[in-house]
Amino acid sequence: MTAPRTTPGTTTAPPASRRALLGAGAGLTAAAGLSACSGFSTGGSSGSSSSAPDELTVITWASDAERPAFEKLAADFAAQGGPRVRLQVVPYSEVLTAVDTALRTDSPPDVFRVSYTDVAAYRAQGVLANLPDTAELERAFLPAFWSAVTDDEGTFGVPHHTDTSMVLVNDEAVASASLTLPRTPEEAWSWEQFADAVGRVRPTRADTYAVAVNWQNAGAFRWLNFVDQAGGRLLTEDLGAVAEDDPGMLKALTFSRDLFRQGLTPPNANARGQAASDLFLNQTVAMCFAGDFLLSEIEGGGFGYSATFLPRDVNASADLGGNALVAVQDSAKRDAALDFLAFCAQAQQVGEFCAAASVLPTRSDVDPAALDWVVRPDLMELYVQQAREIRTPLVEQVVVPSFSAINTQLRDRLDEAFLGSDDDATALRKITDGVQSVIDA
Template sequence: MNTMLKRVRIPLALLSLTALAAACGGSDGGSGSVSDEVTVWMYPVIGDPEANAEYWEGLEKAYEKEYPDASLTIEQQPWDNRDEKLATAFSGGKGPDVVVLQPDQIPQYLANGALAPVDGAIKDYADKFLPAALDALSDDGKAYGAPIYHTITTTLYNKKLLDRAGIEEPPATWADIEAAAPRLKAEGLATLDYSASNEATLNLNFYPLLWQAGGKIFSEDGESVAFNDDKGVAALTFLTDLYEQGAIPKTAMTNVNVVADQALGKQQAAMGFTNSGIDFGVAEEAWGKENVIVGAPLTGEKQAAFGVPGALGINAQGNIAGAEQFITFMTRPEQIESLGKAAGFLSPRTDVTVPSDSPYVEKLQDALSVVVPGESSPIARQLMGILAPEIQAAMTGKKSPQEALDAAAGQADDLLARQR
């Protein structure tokens, strides 16, 4: 996506996707010492703007108290155009010392030589991170991101609507959804809300279904795409059949990963399948807390859920020593816990649990066991723009699922070939 959700952020929420970043200290190609200035670009990861500013101001003071010779400046940055701004900075040799990365960003920056490994910063506790989180941030045996939080998505159900259709158990599998669809339709309701807008991230619509079908976005060697095989066709056919039946609302075509003011939030669809704590809060306000059910990730051929580690990476042209020191500080248990409490993040460390009074946190924590943090590729971001309109074409009957996926695969393989 831009993988950022266009949703209202509230402190209660367990965020789906966010980023932090740091901007340039020195231009000495990595020769800086820990006494040099480290400048951090920070994004509004805490819902309340005042609380967000207060948190990072406090952290800045705590860091400089512990490291009196260091100078840390945390600058607040907007989400808009963050990738473009960062790419421009890197290409101009003035990129940030430390940058928050999601897994799908790492290949494109590695290809440009913009990142340095973070292994030195986390060497004392690399084995304490969730294996899937660190694996997703690694390349050729080296870690290029140090996790500071983890996100997860799972199912969200409206109990009132299920009750109206006489459905006692929330649909937990694809087969359950197909069985529930006629009963909900008889009540004038859609079954599954979906975000098929070209601007919506596929990480929160098609990709989780692809993984649940047992499929993959890319081939094992990364030289070609794999989403147009029989697994991908099964996932897209599941969608097209539901849409044709009216089990997915027509508003899906313009939904950009939003719950409020869309079919799910307006109680016109009974469930969503890639929802986060942000959405749970929206649902509580719209439906009443007694009607909110949070379940396990959906199961097709297998069970899978999307979630990502948010991680700090190091600019290869920046103050590497200072960046490592800051990353070591930020990945300690006390920082993981404090950031998690302030913003609603899950912990990326196996030895740290973020305290929460949310009634849904146990479900979210359990979902981490089947998390898929995306699939990394230099074309991961461009691919979404290629694939999204083809999925729309299939859902609206303009192409068959196989035709749509083959068309996207042809364009994507051409892009991959140009990377070699």
């Protein structure tokens, strides 16, 4: 069975109420015969936004695969009687600046796309609208993702999709090392087996390294995968302080620094360096940690590659990737914005977006095996299994209101640790001191 399709001859329905849209069983069917741009217009590339009375403004970043998927959401929403949607696409590195600028200049977007790790910061500032009537919708979503947009005060967005990391491997390099890749999460390499595997990889050319991990820039939080795998924590269980002298965190730092100390990863694969997927694409590394959303780009690399699961230690653990869609509390069109969020969160729309954009559904009633994945369905099936290893204790730590600033500290302090000469305990203390300074601010 495939994801539901548009049915020829369907007539445009009147706009549904927000209560009806938020019901988990709404299952709206889009009208047929509409082009991807119907009901859709393109805004500028940056800066503040303004929209006509009969249209919504959505600030987002979008890959080449995601943009048409967003365009289809906009077209289908308009076909159901909703307002036009003006999509303002900005580079990923500029999206928060674009949103913040629009908020400061009193020209806020109606909706914006935001990483789960940033939702709480905007919620704490009173920026986000609280979704009403969410009881049925909540039951349709997997708990870890619903918790990323929900706190004691309410629900402040919809968990649109998720993604996570796996280990991509150059097939030629795997063959040269006679590696057998684990094919189930239960068979995933232990840390010791992973270290043995990357040590056996033979370069495809003289300047090739074994592996790069995707902790660059805004991905510094992915280092916490290793911490969680080792049974450690960055934050205490009450989330109110840094977990000082945590043995799992020290073990994770030693393990990750050894990749640099042993020459298994290039120096520019540090936390502020070149993206791991870029190093894999240009064959500087034979293996890389990469999210499923990158598959469409990696497909153009011109070489064969496969995927296997993240290594495991005390725990199997995977990073919480993906994004929420949120409505702005002070938008003059808040009700229509909430309607759009509710529309995007329905099973049909979630399934179609995920299949087109190579990301993973957050709804429990969307069967990943039934989706028509556009890119590498064989690997997407593995990513679906990997996402089941996203653990709630790790999710709780990366969705605290101050996590954007914590992530910046992680990036800077990890960069110093990976390329510096401090002993591991001293390097870890600098990381925890930096994080604690954010909590104390």
